[in-house]
Amino acid sequence: MYVSVDQTIPLDSARDLIRLQAAGQLTAVQIASASLESIQQSQASINAYTHVASESALAQAADIDRRRAAGQPLGLLAGVPVAVKDVLCTQDMPTTCASRMLQGFRPPYDATVVEKLRTADAVIVGKTNMDEFAMGASTENSAFGLTRNPWNLAYTPGGSSGGAAATVAAGSVPLSLGTDTGGSIRQPAAFCGITGMKPTYGRVSRYGLVAFASSLDQVGPMAWTVQDTALLMQAIGGYEPRDSTSLDVAHEDYVAAANAPAVKGMRIGVLRDAIEHDGLDDETRQAVNRAIEIYRDAGATIVDVSLAHSRYGVPTYYVIAPCEASSNLSRYDGAHYGYRSSSSEAAQSLMAMYCRSRDEGFGPEVKRRIMVGTYALSIGYFDAYYVKALKARRLIRQDYDAAFTDVDLLLGPVTPSPAFRLGEKVDDPIQMYLCDLYTVGANLAGIPAISIPAGQSRDELPIGIQLQAAPLHEASLLRAAAFFQTQTDYHTQRPSR
């Protein structure tokens, strides 16, 4: 379901919106109004948002127009509507993480990436729906209703950044901020036919990102095109002294990389095991194979690469992530902020207050992961699970390190199939976890990865492919991904109205 309000307002291109404003052909208020109207028209059916910030968005847009008229300098994203996943702290809007536990919660501070959006003069139109506390692959685990895929409302947009992907695909905003812990940007991007990138771990500040799994979480950009993705990345990346895991490295020019599409001379490693995996859908396999040929024809050297420990990716991830999550979510206890049970039982003792509040405040998937994580960290199991998983993680990282001594990029599928139907996997957690098969490796290794539209199924559902690069090599990803978009037009296809 694509809601284009006004053909002259290209809500699917940040670049065009910036150009048109500079040329005096569009105002920020016009753009914001169109975006908000598109949201309003699609919200009931798609439910991409937990909060729509109409007033502040229009006020922000008006201010940008005023400053432009006064000749004042404007930020990189001036007047561009951006949606922000509801896992990021925003001072002037609720931050719920799609959980009853934080319903109505207003943090007293902005996440660093939100500060940067404001500095860039982006117009934040609202907070997007997600799987609760970023745990999920379908946005069915939200306490505020599920989100539907604009390409087919009976299907999931993916998760956990489902709302962020869906609102771009629905034509309401050109840019959204998602987060990726095990694939939560790349998988929804693939399901929704857009581009989504997970940066190198430490490239983007986590200050103000409500933590799910600290050593895996990263904020990243989502947009139709690689150029727009790079533009958003430019605005949000950079060293952050308030985040001890932030990398103090030189700021890259992501936009320049995206504007220099090329693959000639690159060595591209094809993940043969992944492609031949029998769990991989045929049409997805074909999309990957087509991509291989496109790159080969363009002068890239194609080699087969095997990541020896990739089959341990999902089990490793599903030990480490829940362990960290069980710890990160301990603060939600009803005592200081957020949901506190008002049942009479809760009033009887401290323990009862904790148990009732957490039982009532958290959804089933969150509870599942807290229990798994608590178990795996406990005496008697710590060595067998947590420590073992850390060791496996090191091996997975070493596989990537070895691969990148031989190739510049890795090419492979991003999801085992296109979007699945709503309700299809929600009762089978393990099936849901297996969706992350191709994406968790990049999180475990801390490397950058990008998902780009690469096909459409016969059901007219988008198919994506994934490129991965060595740490800090986003430029290679962007160049190769941009090149793909000069040779294909999947990223220009839109859901039907």
Added chain:
Amino acid sequence: MNASLEHDREFQTVIGLEVHVQLKTKTKLFCRCETTFGAAPNTQVCPTCLGLPGALPVMNQRAIELAIRTGLAINCSIPPITKWDRKQYFYPDLPKGYQISQFDMPICADGYLEIADPLSGDRLCRVGIIRAHLEEDAGKSMHDEAAGSGDSRIDLNRCGTPLLEIVTEPDMRSSAQAKAFLTELKLLLTHLDVSDCEMQEGSLRVDANVNLRIDVDGKWVATPIVEIKNMNSFRAVERAIDYEVNRQYLAWEETGATIDDNPKTTRGWDDQRELTFPQREKEASADYRYFPDPDLLPVRIPPEQVDQAREMLGELPAEVRTRLQTQYGIKAYDADVIVNQGPAMIAYFETAAQKSGDGKRTSSWLLQDVMRTMKERDVTIQDFAVSAQSLGDLLGRVATGALDNARARDVFARMLEQPGTVEETIAALGIKSVDSSELETLCRELLDANPQIVADIRGGKQQAIGSLVGQAKKRNPNASPQTVREILLRLVAE
């Protein structure tokens, strides 16, 4: 051995201490909130120490430096790498639901502190230190008993303050030794300026682990270990341990329970009722599910940093004590008192002693005249009206006999009230110093004029000298009676 008359059997007391010391950093361990004591509740807080969603910790380097400094002073080894671990449990004064602490790679390990054995006085006994690690403090809960409301109020100002937890070996054998250890530790840590160690302000907290080893017909039987909490002064620690020792012995006599039967239990000290009472029974051992904090990086401590810290330690109190005795010829007791007063007093003493050239006299004046006055006027040595230089000047004159001791006290008293140099004050009081040749002459004159007294003295009646001293004083009020006596006796002996 504490073979008390009240107890039938001989037994040994075994004490280990866990001391939490608040480090004197400007800001908290993982955020830049201030740590000043006494602010209004929940005003020294930020998203990080409040444990708000999305907040992240950033390590305070100074805390690492102070921990290294302390570790070296208590003879610990400092590892090349240390790290942070999450210690997980639920309590309202712990907003994140975990405390950032150190589990298996503490910043200091395997040290010791030597204390004077309180029983034998001069023998030193060594208390081993297993480890010292950094951790963030929790907040404070106040239980509002008023009107039976049963509410608790949480103040998170303290949450995130850097603590160094120092764990001793169970090497102490008496409450007196425990108190001596704490006293020496406080002296050391305040001397190093790493902590204020004020139990009243909570910058030093102590838990004591106590049990007994009872001699049962030649075999040692150990009673269950009890952890005593809630002691608010060193004196309370002493009394709590004494109480607990007695209680454990009687409990053992009654039940025969040994260390194998019961896990460690916790008891609180009630200072009012002067007893220990059982506290909330802990689970056999709480599972804190420690794991390395993924929001923080491990800390590399290069050997150069440790070497530099060692160089900057300076003289430790124990070393000063010894040196003052050898360098200035003062008694151990005096050296103790001076060192216990802190670096400012040490500096004062040394300046005055060097200026006067008479360490013993300076020490004596310090311990009596100066410290008595400090107490009366409630001033510190830093603010004392008579400077070390001036006191040294004054006492130097007494030492050479140029000034009478009693006169010196007059000068001192006046200098306390009216600022002025020793010279000025002497003049103002009209004291004239008597030089030694003048005194010699005077003494010879007196001896010549009193041959009978000379004969008496030579005959054994020493006290006859008294009248000559009196005469000398009449002739010259500025003559020091002590000096005159010495000169007379010397001349008589010639």
